[in-house]
Amino acid sequence: MNKTKIKIGITHGDINGIGYEVILKTLVDAGIYEMCIPIVYGSSKIAAYYRKNIGLENFSFNLIKYPIEANPKRPNLINVLNDEFKAEPGAATPMSGKAAFLSLERATEDLKKGLLDAIVTAPIHKQSIQSNQFQFPGHTEYLQSKFGNGNQALMFLISDNLKIGTVTGHIPINEIAKNVKKEVILNKIRLIHQSLLKDFGLNRPRIAVLGLNPHASDNGLIGNEEQNEIIPAIKQAREEKILAFGPYPADGFFASLTFKKFDAILAMYHDQGLTPFKLLAFEEGVNYTAGLSIVRTSPDHGTAFDIADKNMANPSSFRNALYAAIDIWHKRKEFEEITQNPVASIKKESTNE
Numbered sequence: 001m002n003k004t005k006i007k008i009g010i011t012h013g014d015i016n017g018i019g020y021e022v023i024l025k026t027l028v029d030a031g032i033y034e035m036c037i038p039i040v041y042g043s044s045k046i047a048a049y050y051r052k053n054i055g056l057e058n059f060s061f062n063l064i065k066y067p068i069e070a071n072p073k074r075p076n077l078i079n080v081l082n083d084e085f086k087a088e089p090g091a092a093t094p095m096s097g098k099a100a101f102l103s104l105e106r107a108t109e110d111l112k113k114g115l116l117d118a119i120v121t122a123p124i125h126k127q128s129i130q131s132n133q134f135q136f137p138g139h140t141e142y143l144q145s146k147f148g149n150g151n152q153a154l155m156f157l158i159s160d161n162l163k164i165g166t167v168t169g170h171i172p173i174n175e176i177a178k179n180v181k182k183e184v185i186l187n188k189i190r191l192i193h194q195s196l197l198k199d200f201g202l203n204r205p206r207i208a209v210l211g212l213n214p215h216a217s218d219n220g221l222i223g224n225e226e227q228n229e230i231i232p233a234i235k236q237a238r239e240e241k242i243l244a245f246g247p248y249p250a251d252g253f254f255a256s257l258t259f260k261k262f263d264a265i266l267a268m269y270h271d272q273g274l275t276p277f278k279l280l281a282f283e284e285g286v287n288y289t290a291g292l293s294i295v296r297t298s299p300d301h302g303t304a305f306d307i308a309d310k311n312m313a314n315p316s317s318f319r320n321a322l323y324a325a326i327d328i329w330h331k332r333k334e335f336e337e338i339t340q341n342p343v344a345s346i347k348k349e350s351t352n353e
Contacts, residue, residue, distance in 0.1 A: 015046050016305065018304045023315075023318065024059060038075055065078060091305070141153075155289065205263040210247060
């Protein structure tokens with residue numbers, strides 16, 4: 001792997017959840033600093049509170065004001081909160097929502113300025129964070145508004161052995177069918193295909209597409225979305241040389257382990273994809289926002305208010321999110337090198353001789 005150590009911004013999420021616990025438990029591993037320079041956007045006061053309660057009294061942050069000041073061998077922290085903010089573990093409060101937004105806003109600004117290479121976001125409480133400044137269903141939609149450049153983002157749940165994207169995201173169940181349209185499905189297939197090539201270094205990736213209705217409609221007996229929208233999208237993708245297959249009935253697809261034959265899966269809606277993913281890869285899974293110009297990952301769990309401040313949170317998913325951000329950043333660089341203009345590459349090599 002390229003030895004370049006990249007700067008990763010870490011947002012603390014909802015300060016009343018398990019965000020600080022999984023962050024601290026991850027950053028206590030000295031091996032992290034061989035691969036990246038982590039910078040937490042948060043509160044040294046609140047970090048100290050959680051650090052003490054989970055028995056990490058010897059752990060400390062290097063306090064900085066700007067990413068350029070980061071110590072490459074230590075955990076760094078930029079204070080984005082004033083002293084009025086305090087932790088109330090387990091409670092969803094307006095203050096904790098505001099704290100989550102302030103962290104996300106500052107990290108996003110620094111990422112846009114090129115001061116960071118990637119960000120990893122701890123979980124937010126989607127209701128508490130709502131305000132005049134944040135009117136989005138979640139991180140994915142917020143980041144799409146900042147870095148999408150007109151392109152849609154893809155919520156891509158990834159692990160070593162399973163990758164699942166969804167056509168529809170955080171919308172009510174009764175709105176799913178009307179949003180399952182050929183062009184939307186085709187765009188998501190393209191996003192998955194491009195991500196597998198660029199972000200994961202896969203050659204000729206195979207993508208499975210799930211049906212919307214039970215039994216993938218049984219040839220139109222149970223709904224017509226498969227015939228009218230999903231199958232035409234798959235056919236168009238195949239014409240574009242994308243190896244897309246389906247539609248597959250979701251229940252049998254996972255029960256028969258058919259998913260192991262594919263590099264990624266496109267589900268039609270949130271729970272159709274995330275339920276099997278969390279069952280099969282909950283403690284190791286990562287939520288990656290594909291399709292954007294920047295790299296953002298997060299753990300695949302929520303704020304877990306019920307176990308906040310009880311030293312019970314498993315940091316595996318957050319740790320994997322950090323590793324995934326590093327790996328994806330390097331894969332993108334490798335892809336850029338491979339696909340760059342060969343003539344320009346030759347000229348560059350001759351100039352350096």
